Amino acid sequence: MSPEPTHDVVVVGGGAAGLSAAVALARSLRSVAVVDAGEPRNAPAAGAHNLLGREGVPPLELLAAGRREAEQYGAEIVTDRAVTARAGEHGFTIGLAGGGELRARRLLLASGLVDELPDVPGVAELWGRSVLHCPYCHGWEVRGRRIGVLGAGPMSVHQALLFRQLSEDVVFFPGRMADPGAEAWEQLDALGVRVVEGPVQRLRLEGDELRAVVLDDGQEVPVDAVVVAPRFVARADLYEQLGGTLTEHPVGELIATGPMGSTAIPGVWAAGNAGDLSAMVSAASGAGLVAAAAINADLVAEDAAAAVRARAAV
Template identity: 40%
Template sequence: MKHDAIKHDVIIVGGSYSGMAAALQLLRARRSVLIIDGGKRRNRRASHSHGFLGMDGVDPAELAHVARAQLEAYPTLAWLDGHVERATGTKDDFQVDCGGETHSARRLLLAIGVSDRLPDIPGLAERWGKSIFHCPYCHGYELDQGRIGVIATGPMSIHQAQLLPEWGDTTFFLNGTFEPDQAAADELARRGVTIDTSLIREIDGNADAVLTDGRRLRFGGLFTTPHNEPSTPIATQLGCELVETLMGLQISTGETKETTVPGVFACGDAARMPHSVSLAVADGAWAGAQIHRSLVWPAA
């Protein structure tokens, strides 16, 4: 296997928002950074990104394009479009295999994002990020206080259903996943939420719930909470600990964003919850600064 002769200060696996935010801090400290990116942003299906200060309503693809162009103005950046097959090594001597070549670095940052396991309802996956969402702060305002449906994936969906009346008249579809206890049902009623126990046969139109009892309920948008896990197995390859959260598996990190493997850091959706572009950027910026500090004071 061909080896890259350059040992980078940091290899960042994942070139979306958190990975680029981390890279910016490191590049401005004149550190050599290699970003390896597979080109599949989690929000690639969305046409607008909301809630990010200064960029509210901008196409997320444009956000990513502008960010990459700004990073490429720094001479210590290298960018590789590709998929990481394997990562090995220890602090100060990591190797990353990609496209038949091995690249080395003193530190690794996993900004790999997550995969979304969605409810198995026909028509749902095609509308994910378009008229079916997970974050009301990102998409609720644009529904203009219209009708909103929440599709349960488990008991934690109660919190999503309780919150969404802030943005519109809310119907909570249990969809056979669980039965809320009396206290939860009372709180949902207090919030004005309608509980519907019918099963959803399919999603049609923009965001129509077609039920098995023959009803068709039309909504401005639907929300659900997918089960998440890191988008690639690279963290487990390296021996990083994963933890179970309310939304699924994520990479365990400390306050400095270092994982349980010394020299390996993680940020963004794969290493924190809840998820949004703003929070991913903030998490990445913090991780980048902490990685730089670990290079300056390696024994700290």
Template identity: 45%
Template sequence: MHTPDHHSVPTPLPAQDLPGLPSTAEAELFDSIIIGGGPAGLSAALALGRSLRRTLIIDAGHPRNRFASHMHTVLGHEGLPPQELLARGRSEAAQYGALFHQGSVREVQESTHSSGPRNLVVGLDGGPQLFARTVIAATGVADQLPGIPGLAQRWGKSVLHCPYCHGWEVRGQRLAVLATGPLALHQAELLRQWSDRLTFFSAAAEPLDEAVAGRLASRGVEIEASPVTEVIGEDERVSSVVLQDGRQLPVDAIFTAGRLIPHDRYLKGLGLEREETAVGSFIKTDSAGRTSHDRIWAPGNISVPMANVPMAISAGTMAGAMANMTMVAEDFDLAQSDSAA
């Protein structure tokens, strides 16, 4: 298996875009620490900043969609490069006082202080511990692809996963769906909308039910049960695939779905509730993105694996607003308690 998050070609965001930790950070209590500076995290930061909240964004600089050159089906930003959206988002969040740090988080845990309001401790990898009233975990997922030679190096270019993101650009071409499990049947049906030249490499979904095979064949989808052993092409472009039985078939683009690995290891010690889905185990959240911990939200792909960029933006905005509302209520509770005392 190959995880594109560890691919060596795309580079992290420039260090100057994600400055060092403020010198006062260890001594202060942030209203919110946002872990992850993608669309969900930046949207949360914007909502919190406009609510006059002291916010820190910790980002490793490896967004999931950095392998793609352009975003699509993002209203108002159609065709915009993903890095451009992040640059705009960082600039907008900074206008409202958000601080940035390039790095990763080792763990999040409860504060051991017994007096005063409950806070969270955010431990940085190779760095200090920081304190926050709320935490928004927006670190997304990694795509772990089958270990087929030539597949991972073309991820985001001609090896794709979302037809709504990339289907228009390859419409009418020789498309293929490479099954990684039974869920690929849905992808095979979906891709038929973009091309009538579609091959379904079904090895990982076999044995196919006769009725399912007939359904795909009814719309002209070719089914190839022999496993794919290699992807061939010039640079980032696919030209053909080699099958285990020795045949070589021409293909212009491959759609596949890798195993999704949520970046949530730093939350393990909190015992958050999880939800088992068809694509893996993910942190369970409510409709506002709140986890089973009343001070932690997890918007975007870290909890909703199929969320695209607009959905992540919406979830981040909601998480930021709800984190602010939680602190608003707490501020009144504490003021009322002090007044009564």
């Protein structure tokens, strides 16, 4: 016999999705623990944007407020890393890096994703500040400035077009990417996007400031911001330990989800970037809420069925 659960739900991940789920679950009087390793993806950014009522709020400030809100309704915040997961008769057991474990009837994976950045010196150092990927997250902040787009694949041309909306000074560096085709080149040319051929060697920095893109031949192209196309890979070790398989996506790998965040593993949900590589903060928060509602409904149905069986046994 496996031990009885210590919680109704364990949420892995203390970002917007996980904390939103925790608030909703706790408000439904569910015992919920959030395991938070303290590594939010957007920590380098100065502000979270397109978040109604909290536009530009510093990400860490937003998460601190979310933790307080979850705790005021009775959710438990566990500052640790979830490293193991196994399924049992009564639900799931989550092992923690710091020792100990949590047992829950249901599991919500809100563990986010990893940005696999181009191997170009300077990119990682300025990621989330003057090295960007999303025009909706950071485009306003670089409007009208000199923007370089590093070619990596078909999405890179799309990025160049999106950032051209924000600035008349956009330079595209195709590097070694495959030829995107005549139509793409025609669009860039018609919009006045300058194309600079040759492999990119590095970004030139002065302290924390971006100054230029440097090519292998030594040529320097002055820029104020650089746009890259990372590969997005869901943090899904626990899902794979439980027997799940990641789904390939044109820009990475994710946990495939059905309606309201359900996964292929019964009793396991996913929300936020783990299941939606493009989810911004507001979308991740909404996905956490929707998943929480589904989990609560699932538990309500299970409890009702158990009550019927118990009455029939009397």
